Amino acid sequence: MEVLESTVTQAYDLFTKKDFEAALDVLNNSDEDINNQLSTIEEDKRDEHLASIYNLKGFIYLGLGDNNSAKDSFERGLQLNPNSSQACAGLGEVFFLNNRDEEAKIMLEWALDLNSQNEFAKNSLVKVNRALALPDYHNSLEVDSMSEDELTIFNKCITDAYTLFKEKKFDYSLEKIEKAQELLLSGVMSNSTLLKISSLENFKGFNYLALENHDTAQGCFEKALNLDPRSSQACAGLGELFYLKRMDKESKTMFQFAVQHDPHNEFAVSGLKKVNEALGLETTNNTLEEKKAV
Known part of the structure; x- marks a missing residue:
């Protein structure tokens, strides 16, 4: 692993000296040699090494303002x-720099959940918490912050929204969802709250799909996925959107991720079946499962 180690060491040294262009050049110029070297090792290890390189590139791009x-x-x-x-x-x-503080918070908390000693994540979470008017070291709790009365109103909004959705009164359904979301946003921004917001964004997305407002629907599903990268419904929503746009390959990819995140998601399973048929494939074809089996 000599080429990999020397390249990463050299690039990181340039990065710490804030010579970002040179650091990026070192990594880009060594792409072929690194890939050749990594081709000889197990896939899991190869992916870990490649992930580290992409992460280093990401921080270099941050330094460049890109x-x-x-x-x-x-x-x-x-x-x-x-x-x-x-x-x-x-x-x-990245989310913090783009003024997406809520999404930044959940990503930084996941970073610390994966590695509690990640100093960059710790420091970044402090500034995000300050932007959200929270204590410096606040880390979201798995609790609801709404009062009992607010929770009652919230639940009624959601129930009404589903009823209106089934009655195809999509604009009215969206009004109820917005009211429920306002209640969530008025409380403490916990992981539990952010995941609920993600679910509501998915619900909004399906309403906008029904209204044939595809651009707004896509924005909702993408926001849901940023808040909860494991959201099966967000992936399924994007899969359906791409299918409606006749972007079958992209649709298949998203439906496959949806099924991977939740094999019991019937909408995703059905979506994958129909897009496979459109592509002339077996209805159960799933390239993610095939890759896992290799």
Whole structure:
């Protein structure tokens, strides 16, 4: 692993000296050699090494002020290694820089859950908490912050919203969801609250899909996925959206992730079946499962 170690060491040294362009050049110029070297080791180990490289690239891009490239790098790092504390911390920083404080908080808390000694995540969480008017070291608790009366109103809003959705009164359903979301946002921003907001964003997304407002629906599903990267419904919603846009390959990818996150998600299972048929594949085809079996 000589090429990998020397390349990463050199790039990291340049990064600490704030010579970001040179650090990026070192990594980019060594891509082929690193990939050749990593091709000889087990897939899991290879993915971990590649994730570390993408994470380093992400922090370099942050140093360069290129937040979009940083986001892409951290997302790739997290895809390769879902247990990467640094990828979560990097995404948290990107969200914070883009004024998406709630999403930043949940990513930074996950970063610390994966590695409680991650100093970057600790420091970033402090500044996000301050932006949200929370104590410096607040780390979301798995509790509801609503009062009993508020919880009653919240539950009625959700029940009414589902009834209106079934009656195809989508605009009225959205009004109820918005009211429920306002109640959540008025309380303490805990992980439990953020996950509920994610669920509501998914619900909004399906309402907008029914209204054929595809752009707004996509925004809802993407926000839900940022708040909860393991959201099966958000993946399924994006899968359905891409299917309606006749983007069958992209649709298949999202339905597969939806099924991976929740094999009992019937909407996702049905969605994967129909997109496989559209692609001329076996209805049960799932490339993620095939990769896992190899």
